[in-house]
Amino acid sequence: MEPVLAIFVGLLFTTAIYLMTSRHTIRILMGVAVLGNGVNLLIFTSGRLTRDVPPIIPAGLDAPLIPIANPLPQALILTAIVISFSFFAFLLVLGFRAYQELATDDSRDMRLAEPADDPLPPLGY
Amino acid sequence: MFDTLLLWPVILPLAGAALAAALHAFPAVQRQVALTTMVLTFGASLFLVDAVMEGAILTKAFGGWMPPFGIVFVADRFSAAMVVISSLLALCALVFAMGDLRQRQVRSGFYPLFLGLMIGVNGAFLTGDIFNLYVWFEVMLIATLGLITLDRTRAQIDGAIKYAVLNLFSTILFLMAVGLLYGATGTLNMADLAVVLPQTEPSAALTLTAMMFLLAFGIKAGFFPMFFWLPASYHTASIIVSAVFAGLLTKVGVYALFRVFTLLFEVDNGTLKPLIAVIAAGTMLFGVFGAAIQWDVRRILSFHIISQIGYIMLGLAVATPLALAGAVFYIIHHIVVKANLFFVAGAIHRATGSFDLRKSGGLMKASPLLAVLFAIPALSLAGIPPLSGFWAKFMVVDASFQGEAAWLAAVALFVGLLTIFSMSKIWIEAFWKEHPRAVRARPVPAVMLVPIAALGIITLAIGFNPEPLVAFSNLAAESMGDRTQLIGAFYGGEHTAGVTP
Numbered sequence: 001m002e003p004v005l006a007i008f009v010g011l012l013f014t015t016a017i018y019l020m021t022s023r024h025t026i027r028i029l030m031g032v033a034v035l036g037n038g039v040n041l042l043i044f045t046s047g048r049l050t051r052d053v054p055p056i057i058p059a060g061l062d063a064p065l066i067p068i069a070n071p072l073p074q075a076l077i078l079t080a081i082v083i084s085f086s087f088f089a090f091l092l093v094l095g096f097r098a099y100q101e102l103a104t105d106d107s108r109d110m111r112l113a114e115p116a117d118d119p120l121p122p123l124g125y
Numbered sequence: 126m127f128d129t130l131l132l133w134p135v136i137l138p139l140a141g142a143a144l145a146a147a148l149h150a151f152p153a154v155q156r157q158v159a160l161t162t163m164v165l166t167f168g169a170s171l172f173l174v175d176a177v178m179e180g181a182i183l184t185k186a187f188g189g190w191m192p193p194f195g196i197v198f199v200a201d202r203f204s205a206a207m208v209v210i211s212s213l214l215a216l217c218a219l220v221f222a223m224g225d226l227r228q229r230q231v232r233s234g235f236y237p238l239f240l241g242l243m244i245g246v247n248g249a250f251l252t253g254d255i256f257n258l259y260v261w262f263e264v265m266l267i268a269t270l271g272l273i274t275l276d277r278t279r280a281q282i283d284g285a286i287k288y289a290v291l292n293l294f295s296t297i298l299f300l301m302a303v304g305l306l307y308g309a310t311g312t313l314n315m316a317d318l319a320v321v322l323p324q325t326e327p328s329a330a331l332t333l334t335a336m337m338f339l340l341a342f343g344i345k346a347g348f349f350p351m352f353f354w355l356p357a358s359y360h361t362a363s364i365i366v367s368a369v370f371a372g373l374l375t376k377v378g379v380y381a382l383f384r385v386f387t388l389l390f391e392v393d394n395g396t397l398k399p400l401i402a403v404i405a406a407g408t409m410l411f412g413v414f415g416a417a418i419q420w421d422v423r424r425i426l427s428f429h430i431i432s433q434i435g436y437i438m439l440g441l442a443v444a445t446p447l448a449l450a451g452a453v454f455y456i457i458h459h460i461v462v463k464a465n466l467f468f469v470a471g472a473i474h475r476a477t478g479s480f481d482l483r484k485s486g487g488l489m490k491a492s493p494l495l496a497v498l499f500a501i502p503a504l505s506l507a508g509i510p511p512l513s514g515f516w517a518k519f520m521v522v523d524a525s526f527q528g529e530a531a532w533l534a535a536v537a538l539f540v541g542l543l544t545i546f547s548m549s550k551i552w553i554e555a556f557w558k559e560h561p562r563a564v565r566a567r568p569v570p571a572v573m574l575v576p577i578a579a580l581g582i583i584t585l586a587i588g589f590n591p592e593p594l595v596a597f598s599n600l601a602a603e604s605m606g607d608r609t610q611l612i613g614a615f616y617g618g619e620h621t622a623g624v625t626p
Contacts, residue, residue, distance in 0.1 A: 020294070025286060032293055039301045046308025073307075076256055080300055083263045090270060091289055098282045113284040113361050121420050121482070121550065 005045045012038030025095045025105045032091065036084035040077045047073030128185040130176055131198040133169035134208050134247040137162055142240035152231040159236040160219050166243065167212040174205040180604065182614035184253065192253075192615045193317035199253035199614065202601035203453060207250045207380055210460050214372045215243050217576035221468055222365045224572035225475070230363060233275050241268035242369065249377050253615075255303055256313045258381060262296050262345070269374065272366045273358060284358030291354035295344035302337035305330050306389075316615040319388045319608045335390045335397070342385070345378025348438070349407030352431045356415060359430070360423035360480075364471035367423060371430050372464030376456055379437050383452070387605050392444040402442040406536045409435030413543040422470040422480050422555070425547055426463070429506065432540055433459050439521050439537060443528035449602035451520030454594060458505070458517040458587060465502040465580035469495070472573055473555050476566040482554035489556040491566030496556050498574065501581040503548040505588065508541045513587035516595065 012034055019031030047070045055071040057064050099105050102112065141162030145155045177183060177200055185198040200208075219239070226235060245265030252258050269292075274285045307313055309330050310321045325331065344351045355375070359367050386392050392401060412432025419425045437459070440452025470480060472495055477485035489496050505512035518541060525534040560566065587594055604610050 020290075028290055032290065032297070035294070035297050039297055039304060042301060043304035043307065046304050048308075072313075076304075076307075079256075079260065083260070084297075087263070087267065087293055090267070091293070094270075094274070094282065094285060094289060097277075098286050101279045101282050107286070110283045110286065112280045113287075113357055118420065120418055 001049045002045055005041060005049070009038050009042045009045065012041065023107050025098060025107060028107070029088070029091050029095050033084070033088050036080070036088070040080055040084075043076050043080070044073050128183055130169070130173045131183050131185045131200050131251055134166055134173065134212065134251065135198075135244055137166045137169060138240045138243040138247065141166075142237045142244060145240060146234070146237040149234070149237075152228065155231065155236040156219075156223070159240060160216075162240060163212065163216040163219055163243070166247070167209070167216050170205070170208040170212045170247075173200055174202075174209050176200075177202050177205045180600070182604070182611060184614050193312050193314035196257050197253040197314060197316075197615070198251045199316070199611065200251055201604050201611065201614075202597065203383075203605050204250045204380075206453070206457060206597070206601060207376070208247050210457050211243070211246050211250070211373050211376075214460055214464050214580075215239070215369065217464070217468075217580060218365050218369045221368070221471065221573055221576045224570040225363075225365055225471055230275050233277075234271065235275060238268050238271040238275075239369070242272065242373075244268075246373050246377055250380060253315050253611075254313055255306065255315055255318065255385075259296065259300055259303055262299065262377075262381075265374070265377065266292055266296060269370065272370075273362045275363055275366060278361070280361045284361035287354050288358035291344060291351075295341045295351075298337050298344075299341035302334045302341060305334045305337070309334070314615075315384070315388055316612050319612055320616075322389055335386075338385045338390070339382070339397075339401075342378045342382040343404070345375065346382060346438075347375045347378070347408070347431045347434050348404050349411050349431075349435070350404075352408070352412070352434075355431060356424060356427045359427040360421060364423070364467060364474065367427075368464045368467035368471070371426065371467050372460045375430055375434055376460055379434065379456065383441060383449075383605065386441060387449070388608050388611065392441060398442065398444065401438060402530060402533055405435050405438035405442045406533060407435070408432065408438060409536055409540040413540045413547070416547045417543065420482050422473060422482060422551060423467070425551065426466050426470060429466075429544065429547065430463060432544065433463065433506070435540070436518065436521055436537060439525060439530075439533055442533065443521075443525050443530050445524055445528045446599070446602050446606050448521065448524035448528055449606055450595070450598040451517070451524045453598040453601045453605075454520050455517040457594065457598075458513040458584075461580050461583050461587075462502045462505050462514060465577060465584070466499075466506065468573070468577045468580070469499045469502065472498075472569045472577065475569050475573065477555070477560065478564075478567070482551065484561060485555045486558035487560035487566055492569060494574065495569060498577045498581050499552070499556070501584055503552065505584045507544040507548050509545075511588045513584045513591070515588065516591040520595070520598075 016031045016035035019027045022028060050069055052067050052069040055068040102110055141158055145158050148154045183200045186192055186195045188195055245261050245268055248261035249258055270289055273288060274281050310325055312318055312321055347355045359370055392398055409432050412428050416425045416428035437452050437455050440448045474480050476488055476492055479485050505514035508514040508518040522534045522537050
């Protein structure tokens, strides 16, 4: 099962990197979102996939009696999903606001912070 | 009892941020809350550094889960020193904000976001768990995004897009590296990783993990091929925000890099060392060349952050205890000096009405005090004796000569020369030159000069009496380079140094 998921993770990364090389902010943001999901799947896969019972320890015991599924990757992914979702929401708002204010979604035209035609300062005194 | 000391530098800003957010309708009260919080945090960090001064390594496991299972906080000399210096800088920034912050910026949530940034910064310095470090990075990132777009100007939104995308990419890479590391070792606790990794057989996954850490933290720290987000965004933020970013954010990336590449991976294993050396040299050179062609004070200073990061990386590239000590000294010196220069830029803006050097001038006559206060950090940045920058540069250059990396030392000295060029450009244009429109400079309020003077006095104090900080850096580098100390703190039972598990 792991190799299949590994290939799928690779596909997600390829898609994400392709999207992020675009000039348009909305595609870049999509790329970031896909990349985040690819990484979540990668963590899930690297926690090893086993068909086991849920990791619940019976009352009164310190350790489970039978092999259980690894709960840690799920905890990590849950944290990562929450974080990446909130970031994606913020980025969408930021991208939309940039489109409204700068009247473009082409990153090449976004030169307000770094004007392209700034004259050079004196190169000696 | 000692272990609760670790929590206060994170809990206090957390409480302060919550309180400030709840008091959104009362800007004056928010200011009091923020100032009180930062004074308390600074006090707590002093207790923390006092507790680790003798070489003890404090640890705290959360929820009663023993390491390596629970999330842990850990403080040695290096991390405690970073917490102290960042809390001090945050306090100075808040004092500076009393004179510079506009009502509109407070209403946009400056204080909660600022304290939120400090939660993330202190958390990143104190955590002993690699996944937890990722979480603190994200806390930091979301707070910085709020701070950078505080005024919502078009330039800020432009800068924020670039900042957000590249920094988010770097944290995703970091998360990917954490995932792969977990897959290869099955643990996330840094001390446990330091035990397990040497026993793990080398594999492609581990090499890839190391490279991803280098890339992810490199973007955060502003390394040579990956620094473009920094000069694109830092100068758009308001000057208090820029100063804190300049002082702290890149240094958190550098700190994480030092931790990962002393504790988990070896720099000294062949391919990595020359790579980091080239990165360090490139960072120094390209940063300083970028600064040479700028007119805006803030952009000049932003490019200088990059070039100074190169000096710190030089410590990691040489990787001897002496070089690491130089890097620790350099980080502390640089946080103080760089933030101070941004504060001076804010004062120049206040006095002349512009950050652009073409439109400013006449400050030498109008405000000689400001000229002196600029000269201290500027000369220190360039490494003129007897200021703190001289000793910092001396330590890293000396270490590169002794570590058989003379060419790196040569690059470092050459870049120091070009730094003087940039600083004298600011000096000539803003201070010596007459104001182009012959307007009288406006007075700078005392609350803006106080933090500049305070940081300037620290620079002078380090410069004239470097011995205590040099000794401290040597000890900090020693405990950072010796992974058995950290492992011993977790598994030796006692808080003793040098315990082999």
